Amino acid sequence: MLTLDRVQVSFGGVTALRNVTLGVAEGETVGLVGPNGAGKTTLFNVISGVVHPVAGSLSFRGKPLLKEPEWKRARLGIGRSFQIPRPLHHCTVRENLIVAQRFGAGKADPTRIDEILDLLKLAHKADRDAVTELALTEHKALEVGKALATDPALLLLDEVLAGLETAGKRAFMQTLGAVRDRFNLAMIVIEHDIPTISTLCPRVAVLNFGELIADGTPDAVFRDAEVIRSYTGEAVA
Amino acid sequence: MNPRILVPVLVAAYLVVPLAFQSNGYLLGLIVAALTIAGIAVAWALLGNLGGMVSFGHAAFFGVGSYVSAVLTMKAGAPVFVGLLMGGVGAAIASVATMPALRLKGPYFALAILAYAHIFQILAVQMESVTGGAGGLLSIPRFPTVLGIDFGSKLGGYFLIVTIVILAALAYDAIRRSTWGLALKAMHDSELATRVVGVPSTHLKAVMLVVSAFITGVVGAFNAHFINFLEPDYAFSGSWTVLPIAAAIFGGYRTVWGPVLGALVIYLFDQLLFKEVLPHGHQLVLGALMAGMVLWSPGGLVPVLVRRKGGRAHAHA
Amino acid sequence: MLELTLQALFSGLLAGGYYATVAVGLALVFGTMRVINLAHGELVLLAAYIAYAGESRYGLNPVLCIPFALVVVSASAAIVYALLSRIEQDREMNSLILTFGLGVILTNLILMTWAADIHSTTNAWMLDSFIVADTLFAMRSEVVFFVAGLALMAAVHLWLSRSWQGRAVRALSSNRSAATLMGVDPRRTEVLSFLVAGALSTFAGIAIYTGKTIYPALGHVMTVKAFIITVLAGMGSIPGVLIGAVMIGVIESFTVTFAAASLQELAGMVLFLVVLFVAPSGLFGGKKALPR
Numbered sequence: 001m002l003t004l005d006r007v008q009v010s011f012g013g014v015t016a017l018r019n020v021t022l023g024v025a026e027g028e029t030v031g032l033v034g035p036n037g038a039g040k041t042t043l044f045n046v047i048s049g050v051v052h053p054v055a056g057s058l059s060f061r062g063k064p065l066l067k068e069p070e071w072k073r074a075r076l077g078i079g080r081s082f083q084i085p086r087p088l089h090h091c092t093v094r095e096n097l098i099v100a101q102r103f104g105a106g107k108a109d110p111t112r113i114d115e116i117l118d119l120l121k122l123a124h125k126a127d128r129d130a131v132t133e134l135a136l137t138e139h140k141a142l143e144v145g146k147a148l149a150t151d152p153a154l155l156l157l158d159e160v161l162a163g164l165e166t167a168g169k170r171a172f173m174q175t176l177g178a179v180r181d182r183f184n185l186a187m188i189v190i191e192h193d194i195p196t197i198s199t200l201c202p203r204v205a206v207l208n209f210g211e212l213i214a215d216g217t218p219d220a221v222f223r224d225a226e227v228i229r230s231y232t233g234e235a236v237a
Numbered sequence: 238m239n240p241r242i243l244v245p246v247l248v249a250a251y252l253v254v255p256l257a258f259q260s261n262g263y264l265l266g267l268i269v270a271a272l273t274i275a276g277i278a279v280a281w282a283l284l285g286n287l288g289g290m291v292s293f294g295h296a297a298f299f300g301v302g303s304y305v306s307a308v309l310t311m312k313a314g315a316p317v318f319v320g321l322l323m324g325g326v327g328a329a330i331a332s333v334a335t336m337p338a339l340r341l342k343g344p345y346f347a348l349a350i351l352a353y354a355h356i357f358q359i360l361a362v363q364m365e366s367v368t369g370g371a372g373g374l375l376s377i378p379r380f381p382t383v384l385g386i387d388f389g390s391k392l393g394g395y396f397l398i399v400t401i402v403i404l405a406a407l408a409y410d411a412i413r414r415s416t417w418g419l420a421l422k423a424m425h426d427s428e429l430a431t432r433v434v435g436v437p438s439t440h441l442k443a444v445m446l447v448v449s450a451f452i453t454g455v456v457g458a459f460n461a462h463f464i465n466f467l468e469p470d471y472a473f474s475g476s477w478t479v480l481p482i483a484a485a486i487f488g489g490y491r492t493v494w495g496p497v498l499g500a501l502v503i504y505l506f507d508q509l510l511f512k513e514v515l516p517h518g519h520q521l522v523l524g525a526l527m528a529g530m531v532l533w534s535p536g537g538l539v540p541v542l543v544r545r546k547g548g549r550a551h552a553h554a
Numbered sequence: 555m556l557e558l559t560l561q562a563l564f565s566g567l568l569a570g571g572y573y574a575t576v577a578v579g580l581a582l583v584f585g586t587m588r589v590i591n592l593a594h595g596e597l598v599l600l601a602a603y604i605a606y607a608g609e610s611r612y613g614l615n616p617v618l619c620i621p622f623a624l625v626v627v628s629a630s631a632a633i634v635y636a637l638l639s640r641i642e643q644d645r646e647m648n649s650l651i652l653t654f655g656l657g658v659i660l661t662n663l664i665l666m667t668w669a670a671d672i673h674s675t676t677n678a679w680m681l682d683s684f685i686v687a688d689t690l691f692a693m694r695s696e697v698v699f700f701v702a703g704l705a706l707m708a709a710v711h712l713w714l715s716r717s718w719q720g721r722a723v724r725a726l727s728s729n730r731s732a733a734t735l736m737g738v739d740p741r742r743t744e745v746l747s748f749l750v751a752g753a754l755s756t757f758a759g760i761a762i763y764t765g766k767t768i769y770p771a772l773g774h775v776m777t778v779k780a781f782i783i784t785v786l787a788g789m790g791s792i793p794g795v796l797i798g799a800v801m802i803g804v805i806e807s808f809t810v811t812f813a814a815a816s817l818q819e820l821a822g823m824v825l826f827l828v829v830l831f832v833a834p835s836g837l838f839g840g841k842k843a844l845p846r
Contacts (some may be wrong), residue, residue, distance in 0.1 A: 012344040048433060068329060071433075071434075071435045071438070074432075074435035080433050086429065088420075088423035088427050088430055088431060089422075089425065091419055091422065096423075098416060099420050099431065099436065102416045103416075103431075103434060103436040103437075104434045104435030108416075150434050214428060291650055340828070341830065343650065344590040344592075348778065348828065349826075352826050356820065356824065359817065359820050475774075479658065483655075518663065518665050520658060524656065525659055527651055528647075530651075531648045531655070535643060
């Protein structure tokens with residue numbers, strides 16, 4: 001469904017992503033891990049169109065993506081949540097979803113919006129301002145909700161669990177699982193919490209210093225020597 | 238549109254004012270002029286509030302609309318009402334030329350439009366065979382009599398402009414209340430977030446620009462046929478930019494009727510009072526009003542009035 | 555033909571000198587406050603008219619009017635700053651409207667006090683010609699103020715790069731939160747940038763009075779011109795501003811010489827649009843040149 005081929009991203013003198021080749025199949029859940037600064041969010045930025053690679057190619061369901069602006073990619077089925085929540089300003093929670101649905105999915109389906117609100121446990125805050133009246137968990141939930149409202153086929157989740165305590169994490173994880181099953185989504189999940197990732201994702205890819213150093217089952221990946229070294233800090237050759 | 242506001246407005250516009258002023262040509266003329274400003278003010282507010290772009294060059298669209306309509310009716314024999322619409326279309330097309338400026342932020346956009354106003358003005362002077370050059374155009378056709386109503390008269394002209402302004406205000410309101418309005422509102426401070434959920438933000442801004450230009454162009458065309466005379470310095474005069482901005486700010490550009498109210502108050506006060514007291518520097522009061530409003534009531538006059546009446550003042554569109 | 559071209563180049567170069575001082579002032583304020591002061595040109599105008607009043611009423615040499623003009627313009631700049639800092643929401647738009655309104659007030663005050671007629675210095679020494687290489691002609695005032703303008707720009711450049719306050723200005727411009735966290739007092743630095751801008755504007759006002767003609771609408775014209783120059787230069791560098799200013803001066807000069815005097819402002823406008831769309835970071839700009 002999604003193919004990245006030898007993607008390279010540079011910002012001035014810094015190479016954030018180098019030679020990244022990755023494929024995600026329909027309905028597949030892939031975890032994306034790596035130390036801080038490895039380039040995980042940059043990868044999401046490339047896929048969603050916020051950042052442009054200097055080399056390499058990108059396609060989604062056979063369609064080349066590089067020339068498409070962010071909003072076209074959203075309409076094609078790529079939903080994105082941001083690590084630091086970016087709600088739509090001056091709008092209520094419900095209005096956030098209405099806009100996302102109207103423009104990202106091209107329809108107005110209030111039932112679906114209610115369903116999303118219920119799934120994400122946001123129904124009680126539906127008519128509150130999305131910027132000023134939400135707690136952290138709710139902000140994170142809205143990030144997922146906005147992306148869901150666009151009727152995506154692929155969901156990019158950027159550290160949605162960060163900042164939550166263990167019980168909260170477990171609860172949200174179950175929500176994510178329910179979301180995935182209900183809407184038949186492919187997902188790429190960036191997380192730091194390894195047990196979580198191992199439970200949620202049958203496949204994990206590891207980025208380090210902009211390069212993909214491992215890609216396989218959680219068991220295999222987390223026993224890989226190079227992966228362990230990248231986390232424990234020993235110099236990588 | 239809240240019927241509690243719309244109905245009194247319609248009654249005032251189509252009944253009260255005509256009955257009260259039909260015999261006073263001078264005041265009626267002032268009201269028409271004030272409404273011309275109001276029309277531009279609504280268009281400016283639409284662009285500023287929904288599009289998020291402050292323009293210092295709306296005179297460009299006003300002038301283009303005036304000339305397009307005048308030339309089409311005089312040289313191509315088009316009926317005046319068609320010319321009116323074409324004036325709007327002409328200004329809309331001119332706004333397409335300004336679209337590269339859309340990717341600019343704030344003051345850059347404001348001044349880019351100003352540059353366009355200057356350029357169009359020079360073009361009007363240079364294209365002498367078409368526009369009559371610096372001397373301008375005289376005897377621009379008046380509005381005809383339709384269904385027994387002489388739209389060429391002062392009263393007829395009044396009915397025309399008040400209808401144009403009301404339609405513009407209704408359009409502004411309709412957009413504001415739609416999902417488009419939501420997206421536009423969100424785009425101000427969270428443009429990336431809107432783009433990532435599928436909003437073509439630049440396209441939406443472009444549409445607002447075209448709509449704003451169209452309205453301004455129609456108003457410009459109206460003015461040309463109402464006063465039957467046009468020349469570049471007048472058609473592209475900075476006053477067609479400054480007065481509507483002052484009106485919109487004073488009345489409250491985030492509201493629909495604020496710019497209209499502001500235009501009526503400011504223009505009438507300016508012509509009837511300030512001009513008498515300060516014949517040379519009366520625009521000074523406009524400057525003071527703009528500065529004062531920004532400092533003390535950035536929302537303008539209308540929110541203050543609404544709050545007084547116990548209603549809920551909307552801080553944002 | 556060649557002589558005409560060289561003359562046009564020369565005149566344009568000289569004009570560029572003081573255009574640059576106006577542009578630098580505008581850029582300084584924009585850097586520290588992220589606000590375009592649309593009343594900036596009116597400060598220049600104020601200084602110019604003070605020189606006019608000084609000369610016509612009291613027979614003073616325009617240069618002697620500089621101290622008084624400096625005081626008045628600095629006070630005005632401080633007032634603009636005070637009002638600007640009272641804006642709370644929607645800073646970008648509201649500051650544009652506020653300074654626009656203040657500019658209108660100033661222009662009209664000047665209009666009321668001195669009427670719309672154009673004025674220029676009557677000082678013989680200033681008007682006297684200064685001939686270069688037997689062919690290029692300028693007024694003494696143009697040359698004097700060009701040289702003084704260069705010196706002033708060099709001084710500001712040095713100040714920005716060497717002095718503590720200058721560094722504070724640059725720090726605040728490049729990263730406001732980091733700068734304040736490191737102890738830079740934003741208010742003091744902002745006021746400082748306004749005052750320096752005021753001083754530069756005063757200089758430019760006297761220069762215009764002695765070298766060209768003044769009229770009330772000039773304020774608006776100067777603001778727009780300064781803005782165009784900062785766009786050309788990319789708001790990052792003082793040398794860039796100087797080059798941009800000279801470009802505008804030369805283009806205007808060529809337009810007036812070879813086309814028509816009425817098209818003078820248009821030349822700058824067209825150049826502005828061209829640069830805006832072709833090279834938005836300015837011709838010499840740094841990375842943060844134009845917010846997109």
